[in-house]
Amino acid sequence: MTDETIAGSADATLSSRELERLRAELDRVDAELRDRLAERIACCVKIAQVKREYGVPMMQPHRIGIVQERAAGFADRNGIDRDFMRRFYDLIIAETCRVEDLVIGAAGGSE
Amino acid sequence: MTDETIAGSADATLSSRELERLRAELDRVDAELRDRLAERIACCVKIAQVKREYGVPMMQPHRIGIVQERAAGFADRNGIDRDFMRRFYDLIIAETCRVEDLVIGAAGGSE
Numbered sequence: 001m002t003d004e005t006i007a008g009s010a011d012a013t014l015s016s017r018e019l020e021r022l023r024a025e026l027d028r029v030d031a032e033l034r035d036r037l038a039e040r041i042a043c044c045v046k047i048a049q050v051k052r053e054y055g056v057p058m059m060q061p062h063r064i065g066i067v068q069e070r071a072a073g074f075a076d077r078n079g080i081d082r083d084f085m086r087r088f089y090d091l092i093i094a095e096t097c098r099v100e101d102l103v104i105g106a107a108g109g110s111e
Numbered sequence: 112m113t114d115e116t117i118a119g120s121a122d123a124t125l126s127s128r129e130l131e132r133l134r135a136e137l138d139r140v141d142a143e144l145r146d147r148l149a150e151r152i153a154c155c156v157k158i159a160q161v162k163r164e165y166g167v168p169m170m171q172p173h174r175i176g177i178v179q180e181r182a183a184g185f186a187d188r189n190g191i192d193r194d195f196m197r198r199f200y201d202l203i204i205a206e207t208c209r210v211e212d213l214v215i216g217a218a219g220g221s222e
Contacts, residue, residue: 015165019158019161019162023158025154026151026154029150030151030181030182034181036144038185040144043137047137050133054123054125071145074145078149081209087202088148095192
């Protein structure tokens with residue numbers, strides 16, 4: 001082995017170890033992200049149950065506006081792409097509306 | 112006021128209070144969800160920096176498979192719609208690939 005190949009192999013070991021460490025960190029963050037997502041959906045189910053019980057109208061469009069505005073502000077402060085953040089919450093809100101519909105038992109849309 | 116309208120108004124107060132409490136809970140969960148999302152992106156930036164430094168190939172498709180499989184398993188265990196979960200991670204993975212590309216400075220795709 002030349003000095004160069006030894007150095008190269010040391011580099012490869014170093015980068016593998018570093019990547020392994022970062023991927024373990026990513027897996028931990030992902031587990032928490034999934035837990036929060038499940039918690040969010042569970043919270044919306046509870047909201048839907050209260051709405052059903054008391055006959056409160058299903059959707060409050062101004063709440064969606066608040067959630068999206070907060071998300072946009074957060075994106076700006078944290079260097080996250082605004083469009084991605086909007087699509088991220090569009091997806092989550094659409095799913096929670098769908099789940100709320102199921103809980104409330106409405107066959108109609110969630111406008 | 113009749114007994115009925117008094118009862119109706121008490122119900123309305125109760126449901127408003129309960130919804131307010133649940134929405135405050137939702138806002139807290141959302142704040143944590145956003146923090147974890149930002150942490151996930153930051154972690155992927157660090158991974159991209161290591162890859163750039165050591166010349167490691169940009170994408171590891173088997174990692175995407177692992178992330179999606181874990182997400183699917185989590186969805187099944189927690190009564191979350193599998194298709195929603197897949198789209199949730201498709202969106203996040205596409206964004207982190209885009210950000211990784213920017214960090215590594217590759218003009219090409221992220222296949």
